[in-house]
Amino acid sequence: MKNRINILLIISMMMLSLLSQPSRAQEVNFDNCWRSQRYATLLDTVQKAMNKPIEDTYKQHDFIQTFGCAYEEDDIEENSIRAVYRAIIQSIRNRKLSLRDDLDSVLRSRPPRPDNLARDYSIYVNIPTDAAPRPARYEIKILNLEAVPTVESEKAVWTRIVTRYAYKEDFNVAPIAAITPSEFVKVMEESQVILRALERKKFAKVRKILAMENVSLDYPKSIADLMFGDSMILFDEVELEKTYPGIYLGKGIFACETPTNGVVICKFGEERLYHLRVDNSSFRRTVPHYAELNYQAPESILQCIFLKFCHEKPRSLPILGTIK
Amino acid sequence: MNMRFLWLMVILFLLVTSCGWTQHLDRILVPQMERYESDIQSTYREYQKIYYEKKSSLAELRAFENVISIYVSQILEVYETLSLSGLGELEIPRDIAARALVYRALIFLEKAPLNPEYYEKACYDYYNALAMFDNIESIPAIFKRLPEPILVGANEFNRLIDVIDHKGSDLYAFGKVRLNLRNFKITTNLDIDNMEFVRIECPPDKKKYTYYAAEQLIKDNFKKVLSDEGQSTTFLALPEGSYFIRPKSQSASRHIYLSAIYVRSNQQHNYFVEPLVDWFIMYEDPSTRKPKYAKTASSDSENPIKGNGKDENKSAGGSSKKGKSIEKVLALSQLVNSNLERVDSNSIFNLKDPWIRNRFATTAAEIIYAHVETINYYNCWSRWMLAWIIAKEITNKFSPESIVPTELIKLVHEVLKGI
Numbered sequence: 001m002k003n004r005i006n007i008l009l010i011i012s013m014m015m016l017s018l019l020s021q022p023s024r025a026q027e028v029n030f031d032n033c034w035r036s037q038r039y040a041t042l043l044d045t046v047q048k049a050m051n052k053p054i055e056d057t058y059k060q061h062d063f064i065q066t067f068g069c070a071y072e073e074d075d076i077e078e079n080s081i082r083a084v085y086r087a088i089i090q091s092i093r094n095r096k097l098s099l100r101d102d103l104d105s106v107l108r109s110r111p112p113r114p115d116n117l118a119r120d121y122s123i124y125v126n127i128p129t130d131a132a133p134r135p136a137r138y139e140i141k142i143l144n145l146e147a148v149p150t151v152e153s154e155k156a157v158w159t160r161i162v163t164r165y166a167y168k169e170d171f172n173v174a175p176i177a178a179i180t181p182s183e184f185v186k187v188m189e190e191s192q193v194i195l196r197a198l199e200r201k202k203f204a205k206v207r208k209i210l211a212m213e214n215v216s217l218d219y220p221k222s223i224a225d226l227m228f229g230d231s232m233i234l235f236d237e238v239e240l241e242k243t244y245p246g247i248y249l250g251k252g253i254f255a256c257e258t259p260t261n262g263v264v265i266c267k268f269g270e271e272r273l274y275h276l277r278v279d280n281s282s283f284r285r286t287v288p289h290y291a292e293l294n295y296q297a298p299e300s301i302l303q304c305i306f307l308k309f310c311h312e313k314p315r316s317l318p319i320l321g322t323i324k
Numbered sequence: 325m326n327m328r329f330l331w332l333m334v335i336l337f338l339l340v341t342s343c344g345w346t347q348h349l350d351r352i353l354v355p356q357m358e359r360y361e362s363d364i365q366s367t368y369r370e371y372q373k374i375y376y377e378k379k380s381s382l383a384e385l386r387a388f389e390n391v392i393s394i395y396v397s398q399i400l401e402v403y404e405t406l407s408l409s410g411l412g413e414l415e416i417p418r419d420i421a422a423r424a425l426v427y428r429a430l431i432f433l434e435k436a437p438l439n440p441e442y443y444e445k446a447c448y449d450y451y452n453a454l455a456m457f458d459n460i461e462s463i464p465a466i467f468k469r470l471p472e473p474i475l476v477g478a479n480e481f482n483r484l485i486d487v488i489d490h491k492g493s494d495l496y497a498f499g500k501v502r503l504n505l506r507n508f509k510i511t512t513n514l515d516i517d518n519m520e521f522v523r524i525e526c527p528p529d530k531k532k533y534t535y536y537a538a539e540q541l542i543k544d545n546f547k548k549v550l551s552d553e554g555q556s557t558t559f560l561a562l563p564e565g566s567y568f569i570r571p572k573s574q575s576a577s578r579h580i581y582l583s584a585i586y587v588r589s590n591q592q593h594n595y596f597v598e599p600l601v602d603w604f605i606m607y608e609d610p611s612t613r614k615p616k617y618a619k620t621a622s623s624d625s626e627n628p629i630k631g632n633g634k635d636e637n638k639s640a641g642g643s644s645k646k647g648k649s650i651e652k653v654l655a656l657s658q659l660v661n662s663n664l665e666r667v668d669s670n671s672i673f674n675l676k677d678p679w680i681r682n683r684f685a686t687t688a689a690e691i692i693y694a695h696v697e698t699i700n701y702y703n704c705w706s707r708w709m710l711a712w713i714i715a716k717e718i719t720n721k722f723s724p725e726s727i728v729p730t731e732l733i734k735l736v737h738e739v740l741k742g743i
Contacts, residue, residue, distance in 0.1 A: 074511060074599075223609060235614065237699050251600055252607025269586060269593065269608030277702055278610035299601050303582070310581035316525035316566045317586045 033199055033304035034151055034192070042071055042150040042298075043188050046158045049144070050181050054162060062171050063141070063162035066090040067182040071153035072296050077113050079157040080145060084112045086184050086293075088140055091163040092125065094178040100124035100135060114147045114157070122166065127174045134173065137166035152298035187295050191228060195297060198247075198255045199305050201263040206247060206255070211286045218285035223252070223268065226283060227291040232256075233282035237275045244276060248283075250297040253306050264313070265305050273314045350412045353402050357420045360395045362472070364427045367392050369475055375434050385435060392428055399424045418456055422465040425453035426484050430476075433492060444534045447498045447561035450488075454706075455559070464708055467733050482727070485712060497530055499587040500705075502559045503542070503606070505549040505597040512599050516546045518572050526565035530589070533563035542569065564589035569606075579603045590705050612702045615743040617652045649693070656739065657689035663738045671731045673723050684722060691717050692739055711737035 029035050046069050054065040068087030070079040085107060092099060101123040110121070121140040126133035144160040165171045190209065197205045207213070212231050220226050226248045234256050236242040246256035252267045258274040271278055285291060371388045374381060403421040407414055432446035457464040466484040473480045474487065481487045488495065521539040538560045549556040562585070569583040582605045587593060594609040664675070664685065675681045695701055695714050704710040715732045 074509070237702065240614075240697060240699075251598060251605055252596060253605070267582070267605060267607040268610055269595065269606075270584075272586060272588075277612045279612060279614045280610045281613045281616070303601050303603075303605075307578045307581060310578060313581075317588055319527075 030304065030308045033301050033308065034196065036151045039148075039150050039154075041192070042069055042148070042152045042156045042158065043185065043192055045148055045150060045156075046182070046185050046188075049158060049160060050185065052160070058141075058162045061164060062168075063164045064091060064094060064177050064179065065143075065160065065162050065181065066094065067158065067160055067185065069156065069158040069182075069184065069188075071150065071156040071298055074153075074155060076147045076155045076157060077111050079153075079155055080112050080114065080147070080159070081107045083157045083159045084142060084145070084161065087159050087161045087182070088121075088123075088163065090180065090182055090184070091140075091161070093183070094180055095125075096175045096178075097125040097127060097136075097138075098133070100126055112142055112145055112159075114145050119145075127170060129173065134170070136170035136174070139164050139166050152300055183289070184293050184295070187289050187293050191290070191295060191297060194229070195249070195301055195305065198249070198263075198265065199308065203245075203247075203255065203257060203263045207245065210247065212245060212247075212284075214286045216284040216286055217288050218291070220283040220285060222280065222283075227285070228295050228297050229285075229287050229290045231284045231286060233279050234271055234276040235279055237272070237277055243279075246271075246278070249302055249305075251299060251302055253302050261312075265309055267306065270313065272317050275318055350406075353406060354416055354420075357399050357402050357417055358471070360399050361420050361424060361427075364392055364395045364399075364424055365472065365474060367395070368427055368431055371431055372434060372477070382438075389431060389435075392431055396424045396428050415462060418460075419465040419468065422453040422456045423470070423484060425449045426466060426488070429453070429495070430487060430491065433494060436494065440532050441534050441536060443494050443497070443532075444537060444561055446492075447495055447500075448537065450492075450495050451500050451559060451561055457708075463730065463734055463737070467708065467712065467730055469730065483730075486727070494533075496590040497533055498561045498563050499589055500559055500592040501562055501585055501587060502557065502592065502594045503545065503597055504555070504557050504595065504609075505545055506555045507598045508546075508549045508554060508604075509599070510550065512550060513602065514546065514550065514604070515571065516543050516550070519543065519546075519569050520572050521567060521569050523563075524566050524568065526563060530563045530565060535560070535562050535567075538562060538567075562587045582606070588703065590709075591703055592705060615696050615701070617655045617743055649697075653686075653689050653693045656693055656743070657685045659739050659742050660685040660688045660692075660735070663735055663742070666738065667731050667735045669731070669735075672729045672735065673726075673732075687721055688718050688736070688739075691721065692736065696740075696743065707737055707740050708733070711740055714740075 029037075034041055046067060050067055054063065058065070066087045068083040068085065068090065070082035070086065072082065073079050081104075085103060088103060103123060106121060106123055112119070119142045121142075123138050123140070125136055125138045127136050141162050142159060143162060145157065146159075147155065147157050150156040165174065194206050194209055197203075197209075210229050210231065220230055228248065228250050230248045232246045232248065232254070234244045234246050236244075236259060242259070244257045244259070246254050248254045249265075253265065254268070255263060255265050256271065256276070258264050258276060261274055264270075264274065266273075268278065289295070367388055371385065371392075374384055374388065399421050403414075403417045406412065406417050426449070429446040429449035432442040432449065436442035436446065453466070454464060466488065469482050470484065473482050474484075475481075476487055476491060479490065481490070519539075519542070521535075521542055523535065541558050541560060545556045545558045564587055567585045567587065568580045570577070570580040582600060582603055585593070585595060585606060594611065595606050596609060597604055597606050599605075661681075664672075664681070669675050669681075673680075673684065675684055692714055695710065695717075700713070701710065704713065711733050712728070714736045715728045718732060718736070719726060719728045
């Protein structure tokens with residue numbers, strides 16, 4: 001009897017300690033936003049997967065292997081579609097082709113999911129030639145499609161696909177394919193360096209990576225057009241001629257230098273806490289690849305970097321004095 | 325052939341009747357709105373009498389408020405009918421509807437010293453009135469001449485902006501926060517009923533102002549956006565200060581910083597609200613744009629992003645700052661001159677003499693420049709409000725004692741738009 005009571009007590013204590021823990025989704029490691037006790041980063045996971053060479057059977061039949069991953073949506077199916085889309089687009093880029101079909105519609109009509117059997121797709125592409133582009137059928141095989149909880153998202157997905165022309169004649173006239181497995185992963189790697197640097201407030205390093213001193217390649221018109229890595233100018237509310245640089249990260253969050261508080265991570269509107277204003281005609285894009293690949297920084301990391309320093313911020317807007 | 329002729333007749337008949345019906349609708353509804361407006365004016369006058377002569381009769385005051393609210397809702401209903409019908413000109417009905425809302429705001433302001441909640445109520449009406457002109461080129465009704473002058477206390481006013489300037493300083497203690505909730509999905513996991521809207525900081529002189537309506541408005545819009553629509557827009561009237569939304573159960577969580585709002589008085593802040601991991605983020609849409617002074621040579625070159633807190637003019641070379649400012653004032657006076665031809669310049673001041681006209685353009689340009697180069701430019705409610713402030717200053721300098729001409733407000737607004 002006494003033993004049973006003891007067991008019951010132990011079980012109830014274990015239950016209590018489990019309940020008192022914060023829920024998984026709310027767990028944030030403010031010491032290092034990229035470190036989690038539970039999960040690896042998606043980048044590590046995909047890079048490990050990318051070490052796997054293409055199987056000989058596929059190689060002999062002119063297939064090429066590409067990879068894709070996604071973490072942006074809070075839904076495995078949506079992420080699966082994005083990951084496969086990215087992998088297919090990579091293969092199209094490697095072969096210097098262009099799409100004839102609406103790839104997004106093709107994937108959405110028969111969505112790839114880790115748990116279903118939709119593994120083979122066929123689309124039409126254009127092969128560049130000296131004259132008019134030559135239409136060709138293109139085969140896609142999904143070899144791996146896995147949902148993995150990662151630091152970025154608990155519903156992250158990565159995929160490995162192989163692709164080839166359906167007919168040998170097309171292969172013979174097509175340009176030689178490059179072997180880049182995934183440009184998106186490269187971009188993820190660079191962005192991770194940027195976000196880690198900003199986490200340690202190393203603004204100069206980020207400016208160098210993003211080549212902010214270079215000539216702009218594009219001018220986003222409003223915050224709706226801003227992408228990760230776009231730069232902007234903030235000006236001093238009081239001394240209007242003084243300006244400070246800022247870098248957009250995503251979801252309304254950006255990093256900037258301030259007159260007296262060094263580098264801060266703000267959301268739009270908070271720059272006013274430091275007597276600054278965003279000049280919305282100053283948005284610039286000096287590196288194109290984030291926009292080209294539609295890269296968005298992981299929400300969990302953005303949230304962590306933003307919250308990491310929020311307790312250091314002033315609680316109210318400074319008094320301006322002479323507003324009429 | 326006969327059949328075709330018959331069809332043609334039927335179509336012609338329908339066209340004629342629909343046109344006639346439109347005119348008929350306008351002819352009935354607009355005079356009805358005008359009658360209601362006149363009733364509101366006289367009720368407002370009576371309200372003031374009761375308020376200042378027999379202060380004890382609170383029930384009577386309430387009755388007057390109810391009467392005015394009925395008139396206002398009637399006017400708004402008619403305006404909505406006319407705007408939904410998509411037929412006819414909306415300028416007059418819109419002006420009447422906006423004025424009705426401002427009248428009610430003025431009544432609320434009368435009573436507010438007895439019950440501070442009325443400041444907040446007045447603000448919602450005032451903001452609604454201004455919002456009617458948000459995406460419209462025409463000048464807001466508060467700057468236009470009233471059909472009949474209005475008596476407030478012992479003073480007679482011809483425009484609502486003059487009344488607001490005289491009595492409505494409390495409206496300027498609030499800021500308008502426009503919330504645009506977007507990208508929410510049916511799966512977004514938020515416990516809306518368990519949220520609370522809290523003020524964390526507020527200047528001592530603004531503590532008397534309330535923000536009772538905000539929490540419910542936020543919750544309603546969250547429910548709307550999560551139930552079906554994915555996107556929803558609302559606005560809040562909040563006294564100056566810092567606020568955030570937090571879950572009642574986790575009041576000490578750092579997550580609340582994601583939903584912080586910073587409000588400055590007499591300004592409009594446009595906030596986006598979007599989901600972020602397991603909570604949401606509220607961030608402002610930065611609407612500030614440094615003036616380019618389109619015609620000055622110095623504004624043409626593109627500055628690469630350097631900015632490290634240094635004064636870029638200074639680094640460009642010693643006295644260039646003064647030269648640039650002269651250049652900018654010149655560009656502005658050219659802009660004033662060109663816009664003078666577009667507005668009815670004769671109703672501004674007596675500007676027929678070319679020398680006076682030139683002098684006016686220079687004075688106006690100098691005053692506009694002085695405002696544009698200060699924080700006022702970036703912290704003013706709207707371009708119309710800034711135009712009003714600048715127009716007042718120009719009038720004071722150019723023709724003191726006279727009222728600010730509406731055409732002058734239009735002129736300054738056009739110049740501000742052009743820079």
